[in-house]
Amino acid sequence: MASAVAKGRLLPLLAVAAALAAVILYGAPFSKSLGGEGCSLLPHDHFWIASERVVALGRVGPAAVEVKGGLINAIAVGDYRSFLLRRPVVDYGDAVIMPGLIDVHAHLDEPGRVEWEGFSTGTKAAAAGGITTLVDMPLNSYPSTVSEETLKLKVDAARDKLYVDVGFWGGLVPENAFNPSALESLLKAGVLGLKSFMCPSGINDFPMTNSTHIEEGLVTLAKYKRPLLIHAERIPDIESDDGLNGDLDPRSYATYLKSRPPAWEEAAIRDLQRAMKDTKIGGRSEGAHIHIVHLSDSKTSLDLLKDAKHNGAKVSIETCPHYLAFSAEEVPDGDTRFKCAPPIRDATNRDSLWEALLDGHIDMLSSDHSPSAPELKLMEEGNFLRAWGGISSLQFVLPVTWSYGKKYGISLNQLASWWSERPAMLAGLKNKGAILPGYHADIVVWKPEEQFQLDDGHAVYHKHRNISAYLGKELSGKVLSTFVSGNLVFAEDQHAKAACGAPILAE
Numbered sequence: 001m002a003s004a005v006a007k008g009r010l011l012p013l014l015a016v017a018a019a020l021a022a023v024i025l026y027g028a029p030f031s032k033s034l035g036g037e038g039c040s041l042l043p044h045d046h047f048w049i050a051s052e053r054v055v056a057l058g059r060v061g062p063a064a065v066e067v068k069g070g071l072i073n074a075i076a077v078g079d080y081r082s083f084l085l086r087r088p089v090v091d092y093g094d095a096v097i098m099p100g101l102i103d104v105h106a107h108l109d110e111p112g113r114v115e116w117e118g119f120s121t122g123t124k125a126a127a128a129g130g131i132t133t134l135v136d137m138p139l140n141s142y143p144s145t146v147s148e149e150t151l152k153l154k155v156d157a158a159r160d161k162l163y164v165d166v167g168f169w170g171g172l173v174p175e176n177a178f179n180p181s182a183l184e185s186l187l188k189a190g191v192l193g194l195k196s197f198m199c200p201s202g203i204n205d206f207p208m209t210n211s212t213h214i215e216e217g218l219v220t221l222a223k224y225k226r227p228l229l230i231h232a233e234r235i236p237d238i239e240s241d242d243g244l245n246g247d248l249d250p251r252s253y254a255t256y257l258k259s260r261p262p263a264w265e266e267a268a269i270r271d272l273q274r275a276m277k278d279t280k281i282g283g284r285s286e287g288a289h290i291h292i293v294h295l296s297d298s299k300t301s302l303d304l305l306k307d308a309k310h311n312g313a314k315v316s317i318e319t320c321p322h323y324l325a326f327s328a329e330e331v332p333d334g335d336t337r338f339k340c341a342p343p344i345r346d347a348t349n350r351d352s353l354w355e356a357l358l359d360g361h362i363d364m365l366s367s368d369h370s371p372s373a374p375e376l377k378l379m380e381e382g383n384f385l386r387a388w389g390g391i392s393s394l395q396f397v398l399p400v401t402w403s404y405g406k407k408y409g410i411s412l413n414q415l416a417s418w419w420s421e422r423p424a425m426l427a428g429l430k431n432k433g434a435i436l437p438g439y440h441a442d443i444v445v446w447k448p449e450e451q452f453q454l455d456d457g458h459a460v461y462h463k464h465r466n467i468s469a470y471l472g473k474e475l476s477g478k479v480l481s482t483f484v485s486g487n488l489v490f491a492e493d494q495h496a497k498a499a500c501g502a503p504i505l506a507e
């Protein structure tokens with residue numbers, strides 16, 4: 001098995017344990033020092049972790065991973081046990097060792113709305129769920145991250161509160177879209193890219209943009225080679241009133257579903273045709289990249305995006321676990337925990353989303369963790385039209401993707417691609433998103449087969465556990481350990497004492 005992987009595939013072979021022909025060792029060129037006191041539950045900065053199922057180098061199999069100074073230093077592929085005698089090693093048996101998840105779409109709501117989530121609880125939940133990096137959305141905090149100054153407020157608010165690494169998206173809003181120097185100062189200050197809405201965002205200081213704002217913003221983004229993430233729903237110029245006449249029961253999920261039809265996603269994507277074309281080689285914003293967040297409509301909207309990609313536009317697509325796990329048919333009336341925008345659609349739509357993900361038309365997954373204060377979910381009243389829209393899911397996305405994906409035959413390598421490799425590329429995170437020598441030792445160790453009930457006895461680190469639509473579900477996939485830059489930040493239902501995650505700022 002070892003030699004099959006080694007054959008000319010990847011990195012230079014720096015050393016081979018001569019006594020053990022079965023072990024192939026890949027080495028890294030440099031190392032970086034670890035964080036300080038209390039950062040890790042493991043008292044070493046040089047150690048090995050090993051298991052029968054390491055997801056690395058394009059395969060899943062027995063291997064040991066050497067972690068040194070926060071980086072992956074080497075990978076010994078094959079029968080590692082005798083090789084590791086007398087070395088500090090954690091042998092995880094048949095648990096899976098996989099790259100940590102990178103969640104490119106989470107709303108942590110700090111500063112300004114810590115009563116919704118906050119950096120501390122949000123990143124503790126991430127660590128407990130095997131997420132090692134997340135990128136925070138520019139809205140739902142107050143103020144929104146739309147300028148150099150407001151980014152500074154974010155970074156200041158995050159100090160000493162991060163249990164995992166956190167990057168930041170900035171906002172593209174009408175106020176800065178036609179002002180390249182304002183956008184440049186935001187980009188120079190370190191946001192990893194920008195995000196905009198094509199419909200009202202629900203947040204006053206984050207107004208929506210039209211396609212002209214977007215086309216202008218992309219020209220500046222092209223210079224920096226950073227992406228624009230777009231919430232692609234737009235109220236069509238002529239709204240059909242299908243089904244929206246007659247009695248509207250705001251507790252009925254059908255009412256909500258009809259209020260945001262696939263035509264909204266389609267209208268936004270049609271409106272983006274010119275912007276997408278501009279990203280092509282030779283186009284006005286060549287070098288820029290459009291990323292469609294949380295795609296729900298797997299029909300015309302997806303077809304239009306597939307065409308754009310096929311014609312050379314630089315476009316990527318994400319969807320979220322809730323669109324893959326749930327269907328409109330099963331959302332109980334009045335259960336506003338399931339309210340999000342765009343909405344969760346019918347089961348046929350869900351199956352087609354899975355198909356598109358498996359076929360590579362959808363590139364990656366994200367949580368779109370968007371909690372609020374519980375009162376705003378109006379759970380007693382159950383009013384879908386007035387409740388806060390957003391699914392609370394951060395800690396659960398790995399077991400959810402796995403549990404609901406099993407019946408579609410997903411593999412561990414696909415999980416690593418959708419949750420680590422592709423998101424790292426989107427966010428421009430070099431040295432993250434894979435278990436490779438020289439990369440950050442950002443790793444999740446988990447047991448896919450272990451089932452658990454997400455009941456009252458289960459530790460949930462989100463600020464508000466009861467607003468999550470996943471509560472009460474039986475899931476498969478228990479996270480044992482999470483490493484961020486070699487620090488064991490979560491293990492056995494415990495977090496490291498100190499919050500040593502790093503803010504990530506683009507250079």
Ligand SMILES: NC(=O)NC(NC(N)=O)C(=O)[O-]
Nearest residue numbers: 107201202340341370389390
């Ligand atoms: N203001 C929000 O957080 N909105 C979010 N809400 C959802 N998805 O329901 C989003 O990402 O659009």
Ligand SMILES: [Zn+2]
Nearest residue numbers: 231293294341
């Ligand atoms: Zn959105």
Ligand SMILES: [Zn+2]
Nearest residue numbers: 105137368370
């Ligand atoms: Zn969102």
